[in-house]
Amino acid sequence: MPLKVRKLHPLFGGEASGIDISKSLSSAEVAEIVAAMDVYGILLFRGQPLSGDQQIAYAQHFGPLDLGLRKINKTRVKHRLGHEALIDISNIDESGNIADRNSRKMFSQLANQLWHSDSSFQQPAARYTTLHSAVNPSWGGETEFADLRAAWDALPDRTKAQIENLTSEHFALHSRINLLGDTGYTEAEKGVLPPVTWPLVRTHPGSGRKLLWVGIHATHIPGMHIGEGRLLLAELLEHATQPDVVYRHHWQPGDTVMWDNRATIHRGMRYDLDERRELRRVSTEDVDVPARQAA
Ligand SMILES: [Fe+2]
DSSP, X not given: OOOEEEESSSSSOEEEESOOTTSOOOHHHHXXXXXXXXXXXXXXXXXXXXXXXXXXXHHHTTSSEEOTTXXXXXXXXXXOXXXXXXXXXXXXXXXXXXXXXXSHHHHHHHHTTXXXXXXXXXXXXXXXXXXXXXXXXXXXXXXXXXEHHHHHHTSOHHHHHHHTTOEEEEOTTIIIIIITOOOOOOHHHHTTSOOEEEESEEEOTTTOOEEEOOOTTEEEOTTSOHHHHHHHHHHHHHHHTOGGGEEEEOOXXXXXXXXXXXXXXXXXXXXXXXXXXXXXXXXXXXOOOOOOOOO
């Protein structure tokens, strides 16, 4: 059965049906999903519970797996999900209890509440992320999304001309250290993922649309006064995430949301950190490789 997509928001996002993502996909199915992702930026697959292995296998159809911040944290945060690329988006420690408030795990839960594109602090960054819902808190914990292509489209021409040829620098630990106050990183850890520089305006390869490449990992604009650059980045991020352009996803168990990190940014909404919230994330690197064929 071919992929069907129902729109989730006037600007982007779709609920997908017609493909069972728990099974190995044909190359035609992979191509259908990629084509839909290029249009919608995010796809929701509802009511398809996935094991960790199934989620890994699904993501591998789209490219090599991305470890992101695990490259820094793997010696400090014990892994409880059994696969290095299965990223534990939860407030649960390795013994199955609510993690300590001052643990790195909790800082990560808080950092996820800031608008970002996964792994924009490295090159290659992440292309696709799949996030699968396991346990939801009684309030909060939704995930919000915004489309960076729509953000570019809506900018005044004067601003477009001002920023078109600028760059920005992204650093993996900027939000953790400078914004949230996590002082626990060693100098060696700070050096694992050195800052990277991106154009502030990029073109999305799948749709050919220009996009405003902003997010919380951006620290400053090289060549511009530090304060002026930071204010410009904050203004552009605010522009990209106005309430009427945001899709807020209310998680149900068995939901998988897949998003294109090259076209969208996202954030988790606040929830009571004393309640369990468990999501599993798998991301792929933004590199071009032949899609894996069905077995
Ligand atoms: Fe994220």
